[in-house]
Amino acid sequence: MLIIDCPYCGPRDQSEFSNGGEAHVKRPDGSADIGDREWGEYVFIRANPKGIFYERWVHSHGCRKWFNCVRDTSTDEILKIYKIDEERPKLDSFKNNVKTPSGEPNLGSGNFTVKK
């Protein structure tokens, strides 16, 4: 269970929140000028990286506010939380734990228990 620092309420248990998937996905307007591919990617395609991920959360059992979050999905470490209207932090401001060729971090992935 994560502890998530809601920008409006402060740190709370993960059970109070719902995850909203990838953040900063731009919604094209609904007009017919938008191509099938562009619209299809907006509706159906989301990134699912191992490592640094920009994602949305909502404090659904709290203030019901949406906010953005940068999380390392390989270690579950929350690196930054910021409000919806705040600027997206730059990727290179975070240390990426993913080092090995297969993308497995040394620690915390759950796939290893023994030091190699």
Place this chain on the structure above:
Amino acid sequence: MSELNLTDNKFIQFHQKIGFKFDGVKYYGYKGDTIASALIRNNIKLIGRSFKYHRPRGFYTCGIEEPNALVQIISEFSEPNTRATIKKIYEGMEIESQNRWPSLETDIGGINNIFSPVFPAGFYYKTFMGPHKNFWKKIYEPIIRKAAGLGKPPKEFKAVSTHVNHNVDVTIVGGGLNGLIAAKSLIDTKFSVLLIDFDDQLGGILNNSNKVQSVNNQTPMDWISETVKDIENSKNIKILRNTLVTTYNYINHLIAVEDKFVGSRPLKDKVNSTLHKIRTDQVILSNGHIERFLSFQNNDLPGIMLCSSFEKYMCRYGVMPSKETVIFSNNSNSESLVFSLIKKGFKPKAYIDSRSGENIEPDLFDLIRKNDIPLYTNSQIKGAFGSKKLQKILVEDSSGRFNEIKTDFLCLSGGINPDVHLFTQSKGLLDWDEKDLTYKPAQAFQPTITLGSASGQFDFNSINKEINEKFDIFGIKPVQIDLELNTSHKFKIEKLWEVLPQKQTIWSKSFIDLQNDVTTKDIRQAISEGFDRIEHLKRYTTNSMGTDQGKISSINALGIVSDLLDKKVNEVGTTIYRPPYAPLSFAAIAGRNSYEYYDPERKSPIHNWHISNGAVFEDVGQWKRPWYFPINKYETMDDAVQRESKNVRENAGVLDGSTLGKIEIKGKDALAFMNLIYTNSFSKMKPGSSRYALMLGEDGMVKDDGIICKISDEHFIATTTTGGAATVLECMEEYAQTEWTNLNVYMNSITEQYATFNISGPKTRNIIEKVFPEVNFSNEAFPFMTFQFHEYEDTPIRILRASFTGEMGYEIYVPSNQAIKIWEKIINFGKEFGLKPYGTETMHLLRAEKGYIIVGQDTDGSVTPLDLGLDWMIGKSKKDFLGKRSLIRSDTVRKDRKQLVGILPINKNDKLEEGQHIILDKEIKTPMPMLGHITSCYQSPTLGHNFALAVIKNGQSLIGTKAFASTPELKTIEVEIVEPIFYDKKNTKLAS
């Protein structure tokens, strides 16, 4: 008699005799005894039968690591698989042994032991595969389930448990020597501390062995009581006893379960166990170590026990499992047992060590020599023999000679492992220590400190150094503890995993997992069949997959595997230790969220009226809705629904629609927002009018529907389906906050604030005019799809002219606290016109006759408004709304999409059913092309026969053609595909 002395101590109250029953026979123990210690007091050695081979088993350990001694507690809702080695007895306790029939002494299933050569690893996977796929489910599985396994599940169970949350700075897991030192050093510091121990007595190894002679020049017992008193008197440290930490999650989140009734019968309706959820900045793991066993032939016989467990029975419980035991060891952990035995005036029958004389601790060597104990160095036990209990052992000595020793007891030590379960659960990494032959914590992933033997620090003289180094982060005074030991301070071990038998036969067994009956032969076989990765091997052989998770044996298995594969143990790796550390009951996890509190029940404000008027209820999400109102207990639902729906068509009916979701939307940009959320356009709507509206997902599929009332451009009230209320509000909030942040709009749920009553039927106007005489209900003053606000006896109400039945009707919105008053008025004034309440089933029938869809029944997340023939609801001139662009996706404009149609049986006596497939051929042969299926189906009292709604491929163009509905018996029913409307096609009734 196997008792030592009978003077009371803090562990056992010898003056307090306790009677309990084991397999129907009454025995006596003392207050403080576990089931195991009390049975050993009564010279009981046989406690259960094994999982697969039904072999006789005894007490192997004295703690939570016990693989064999699992019992069923009859007096506690027949709780199965309880460890006899930790469960304390109380007066009147009833215990039964497990997995035996007809009795523990004579067990028919023991025949499995004779047939064991045909039950190798993977036996079930390989054998029970044919001749027909049903054989497994119908024949093999029931037989195997009866024969194998442990305890029986309890029949009734009503345990009470509760959850408690903690937020502390430091949590110390384990209150042994290191845990107490750690806690003591944190007394009266700025840190809030939780000290958790599984035992009811803190002290760990100080209580359970004679390893330590004195601590800070005090006896261990005096030091413990003084330290515990200091901790208890401190303001910042809380002790949780009888509490087992089972889980170590991310962000230092620990789960621990506390037994509230230790040594007494759990009281009914009192909290039996508490689940502690702990958040902490720093975790200190000082949860000690576990001794492991050794594999040799018949190493499972009753009468074989681990060395440290024997010592614990002596020191802690004052009971001698045997006066003449043989000891077999490969490490220095057996030294303190020899010391304890001699101190109490007993002598081991023989001491066998696989190490050579010069590697044995000098003190131990002297002790053995001085006391004339037969010593076998460089020797190994080749096998143990006996019927239902140990009778003799076979020892191969250093010269290679075989010696038979008659004995009824044997103590084993195969080394010690730090208890790394919690550490690995926290995602810390382990490293193999080639000197101490065990995995030790190497690198923590979270803020975790390991102390003492839990960290792999087996040297008593290093305690001060270790704790002062690791506690540097707390900035507290250094610790200084002076220990005097009875045994050597260092741990030494020589590699030994398995002793091969003198003669290998197909029946010889050296166990590697006692609980799951896995032998070393199974390990060899698995490797020879290619299961040489440790995770595969574990699952194929079921090694360490019992409830004890191989606590005394899993490292031995790794050792054997690494030798067989000629790899380093680190290369073999270890299986992942997953929570929980030991089984915990579902009752503890559920806490208060059980039975009627499992899920909240939502009730309409006039729920009690429904009850007193005999309603039968239906669950709609969390809501309890009246399903139908039978006139007496003999009326079936079908009859009631026919009667209720006929009454609505002929007179009038009233439905409690309070569960409908209601959302109020306000703000300067409310109109623009509603235009974006729903498919319809609300721009040209006059204030005071309402509109049936659809909400789509971004994929263009129908997500919800409802009626939107426009009070002004800045104020709307939307209704949603009962089940969709929460998701619609969530969706509105999401788009308002994340997508259209420029819009000034607010929304709130008002579902619970208002009750909704739907009156409909030809006599509606007569009734409602009587209830609200001051309102003009004429067609001109109150046209279809408009609404008005009124005051009724100081109650503000909103009346909406709308219908979900096809009859003319009104919906009345009343504040919940006034709801019953209005409802009873409607019922009373309606009596003379034949008004009757009706339930959800009648509502479904009536709306289907009219061809109104129910989102989620006639749609399934793959249906667009066009598929439903609802093109007219799409605001074509709008530039954007949710899902608009998806309505011209290649998939949504396909010609052969499934579309909503009506279905009528050709033969009017035929009955259709929901879920039936619609096909074009009369004969069913596979593969059968299927057009679609029936989504709603009812018997109509108005039409006098069955009718249905269905979604079928290209349905709109098939209207007027014949087709067939298939039945599960592979028969077909001839049907006609028709327009999806069966009643009042011209809508004359709605506007009448």
